[in-house]
Amino acid sequence: MDLRLTSTPATAAERAAVDGLLGPPPLADGRVASGGHRARARRQQLLPALQALQDRVGWVSPAGLAYVCERLTVPPAEAYGVASFYALLATGPRPATVVHVCDDIVCRVGGAGARCEALRTRVGPGLDEAAPAGNGPPADGARVPAAAGWVPSPCLGRCEQGSAALVQRATADGPALRSLGPAPLEAVLHVLAGGEPLAPAPAMSAPQAARSPRDPGLRLLRRVGLVDPASLDDYRAHGGLEPLRRAIALGPRGVLRELEASRLVGRGGAAFPTAAKWRAVAENPVQPHLVVGNADESEPGTFKDRVLLEADPFAVVEALTVMGVVCGARQGYCYIRGEYPEAEARLRHAVTVARQRGLLGPSLLGSAYAFDLEVRRGAGAYIAGEETALFRSIEGGRAEPRNKPPFPSDAGLFGHPTAVNNIETLLCVLEVLRIGGPAFAAIGTGESTGTRLFCVSGAVERPGVFEFAFGVTLGQVLAAAGGIRSGRRLRAVLLGGAAGSFVGPEALHVELTFEGVRTAGATLGSGVVLALDDTVDAVDCVRRIARFFRDESCGQCVPCRVGTVRQEEALARLAAARPLGSTAAELDRLRDLAESMRDASICGLGQTAAVAVQSALRMGLLPAASERPR
């Protein structure tokens, strides 16, 4: 492969950004080949290098991209394919400040739709929105300098605070991404007018932990709000590092026995037994092994992993280290979504401190085990949370999932045997080590052991992350969150996120266990419990979900790439009472789409893209569709 690059030179700022990551360029020496294996090893720096450009100059310019390609020996067409995949990277010039304004399902309950409408009239359309025909210049009032713009965003994972927003600002120093939250219209306008983003108010993200006295039943949340997230000593004073010590004493086989006894299953959505996953990697004769923490948390309505990462980052480092010890991996990665800059900073700090103090490195706590951890930042793609897509993203590619088999335990990151887990799952492992497998299994119900984090949001009095032993009912969870806001009536609950299902008030008695929700025709998914009261526009909510799947589809496979578009169109027609043919014909189409997406898509995104829509239809949440004979 010969690189053919644009002859326009990169600017000094662009070079500085890339060199800051990759080091100064080597002296040109025509006699030394830089392709082949060495080039392939550099490929994984592609996404960080593109992010460095974005952070520094506000977009990935052709010359900047060419410089990255030259440094990494990557063909520019491929690098452009990667850059144009991620929503937090721009491949065209952009204002230096861009506010990503959440208009997803939870924030909508709090009026995010109106917030975006107000921005449209006062500031002009969002950056990537096609300007509606006949739109004039922005109305007077808040005049926004061309140096700033806004763009509607999918869920930013700050749903419990409501009115979330994320500021992306090109800068030579300091963080390029900062969370705003809660950010009412005025706060967004303030940033758009050139003001400094106000730091988010300290959030009461876990109401059980904020209460005094603290809820004694807290296990995964036990340190949240109590421990200084920047202090390893404080972490240790609150029981940290005991699990790792115990893991080293037990050895991999011993830990696997405890995990088997605990019957812990993954909390990332698929409910796969953790012990089986780790054993498959630990016993795989192919070396090296790798472990990955999945902190991409982008399922709309989910924010539990963010709370753990922000409040207890050393626990995440410790849990991944245990995972490395058990799976026989000396290297681990934690992939954290780009929309979580504060959590990322805390995790990076924890990794640095852990390395300084010998908790990561060649000899863990003085033992013969070695492990190190690298933090990788996502760039705005829900699909990158799918495990095989996540690998490709780390490897420097487009986050396109692949067919399984082969499973990650055989061919994962860089083709090596890899174990990947959700952050909540990892914290459960620490709890298993703390109290022992059988004790963990004694919590909860027969099939669902341990505790679970629920992301309760929407029309409740006290939204936040709640921890309960499995067996709690939906009604109890809502009651813990203060019940439905100011005496309104519950209309529906979205269980499990955009990939989950709507259930009605008759499901309040349902136990939120894997088996309990299954009988109710739903899933727990990522633990989302989004309450909609009788003031919420349910049709709008369903359509936003359909839009989400369309926008987040990677575009590889036909059922999902085109099916999500056709689904959104059919819902738009139903909402406008302008069915194509008849309402029955629309419902037929939607059912066919649902079936083929579920059956023929490559990955879980397409396979679940119609689940919430179909459950809404069954519940009669779409009035236009309910007067049909069925």
Add this chain to the structure above:
Amino acid sequence: MTARPLPIPPRLVTCSVDGAPVAVPQGSTLLDACRQAGIDTPTLCYLETLAPVNACRVCVVEVEGSRTLVPACSRPVEPGMAVRTDTERVRLSRRLVLELLASSVTLDRAAPELRRWIERYGADPGRFGPPLPPTHPRDAAAPGHHGAVLVDGAEACHQPVKDDNPNYVRDYARCILCYKCVEACGTEAQNTFAIAVAGRGFAARISTEYDVPLPDSACVYCGNCIEVCPTGALAFRGEHRMRGEGTWAEERQVVTTTICPYCGVGCNLELHVQDNAVVRVTSPLGHEVTRGNLCVKGRFGFQFVQNRPGEG
């Protein structure tokens, strides 16, 4: 003389296809098994000479015990697998894939099998409404966002024809995103990497970096992407012109197999001749050395045999 060990005969694995036992060499795919059983299986993104990307999903079959359907083109046969190729579920998904594609891209120049499959599965592309006119330039679409959803038809993949070089034309309004051209240009054949998939979701498209014209890209005009394109999205410039003028007549074409006169490799050429002029050059896919691939000389260097005044 060095003794050469005989190759170990491949072990056979037995599965069942629509109830009948089929034994295939280990490592074969379900598609191989279906073909061996004489079952015509639609494929769009699969090609013998490329690594399967299993993206189009038109080849899905039902495998007993599997939650979802599985792509036949890439799934290796395991002993005892029970495969069904003509169940309600299979027919529905195949029909939907064809309907979805046909509702979003122009398929009138696609391989004839495609039309046959559309008929066989009763696909009705019009059921999603008439294709809507373009609303935004696809080549500039930002990931994660799209314009207003219109209620009077089906959004379609419009892109202006890219006619930017002397050799071939890219008409991506006909592209089904099968990834074959990207594979052929990349690791599977040419190793040039001039094109890749850009954007995501419905706005995903085949593109050079920043959509620069081909002459500014790494393209070396081997034309191997044209060879593998199943939809006519990539076409010789002359063919594109003749189709536009209505003079393209495949039934009047003669294919002459010959050997490329330029270099010592001696690639096989198939010259497609209409009205005494070469209109397209292909190379046999089954050739064990070249596997359908050529270089710019063999693919496009045919002007000298028909140099006629007034033609470029």
